[in-house]
Amino acid sequence: MNSSIAHCDASETLKNAGLAKTSQRMAVLEKLIGAPGPLTARDLLAETSQRLKINRVTIYRILASFRDGGIVREIDAGGGTAYYEMACRHNPIHPHFHCRRCDCLICMPPLTLSQTWEWLTRPTDFSVESINVHITGVCGPCREKEYCNDVASERNTR
Template identity: 35%
Template sequence: MTMSKHCNYLQVLKRNSVDPTPLREAVLRSIAEQTRPLAATEIMAAVQIRTSINKVTLYRILDLFVDKGLVKRLSAGDRAFRYGMGETHHHQDHAHFVCTRCGVMECLEPELFHMDVKKLHIKGKRIINHVDVRFEGICENCRE
């Protein structure tokens, strides 16, 4: 799920029609260089290591990224959303796992579980754009 450290985040921003700014680059980098989706407070902390950022700015950047499809907003079953990379050539669609003991959210390798929305036939007149699959259980760490 990790994006290469040598990836040019400014390019990625431009490709997704987002004006590249230092803060946006820092936020994108913090999300991309992770193996799991992060809560806003975690992204905040990650960005703060190098640059100072206001939480309002962070939330606005996250909203913008979600809007452009660059980032996906995920619910972990608690009150804080997690933010993970959207689908690109580097990041394909995948399900997630949440540990009900420690609350951590992990990405499942796309091979482990995949569902193609286009191939699903859900009766009724609804338009289906997306499926979110979230497994719940106990993670490797919490099992001891």
């Protein structure tokens, strides 16, 4: 989302989600709103801590509250680092391209897979090495278990 594209108001977004308007949350949210692509907790810490006092843990907690409140989408691009992007009407769900060299995450147009493929393979642009489809949810055996006993502490289906 760059400056030429419509975007949300930070205060209003917090209010709508029922989250208190703290300076830390405002700073994080404004960075996310103004970002050209998904950001990591580390990116957000680096950028916001220039302007105010903010702790690493606070970033994680703010991002979790934004995720739970539907303000941002959490993108797990592999490599053990989560990325975050606005989940508002200005930013519909779309695939991401992850550069293994600079680790940036580039938003791709919200097209069909085959259109996306064409877009990717335009000359001189990306060199695609792998396409990974991750579908997350609860599997059959676990769903059955959920009906009877509640989660508890097993991790038994492997």
